[in-house]
Amino acid sequence: MATQIEIEEYLSQLPGWQIEVVSGVSRLQKTYKFKNFEQALQFTNKIGAVAEQENHHPAILTEWGKVTVSWWTHKIGGLHMNDFIMAAKTDAIS
């Protein structure tokens, strides 16, 4: 599990990403804006491809004109270095 100091350090390198606590579990979350539903869904599929490739899967909320991605590590009930890497990869394909 990443320490609070590590989390703050990693976060400072990931613009727009925030910590969201759901049922006591920290998640790394960001919302991306799009012109319509179709483009939002296309991005969801791009994230899905990366998730399958890395075998690490986020929660992806697809809505008209926006996609909210949440990364966390179920096994440890929190954030691992890998979640921050996946966040960076998500930015890279956005």
Add this chain to the structure above:
Amino acid sequence: MATQIEIEEYLSQLPGWQIEVVSGVSRLQKTYKFKNFEQALQFTNKIGAVAEQENHHPAILTEWGKVTVSWWTHKIGGLHMNDFIMAAKTDAIS
């Protein structure tokens, strides 16, 4: 806007669908289970196709092994008959 009596009547015909209130707005919500992430994402895309066809768009939360769909009508800030029809169409493609 659908009345409370209409909502209860429509809901009784849609197994598994529930009312979820988010920021004071009622949404029609159901979670579908799948074997893995890939199948969940496939269902998300099927819902997306129906949404585009009908020009009415839900919120779709895609996770490993499950998809949570929420229908509501932004314009009226609540539930319209059409949301229940979209719920039935979602069941039909599941």
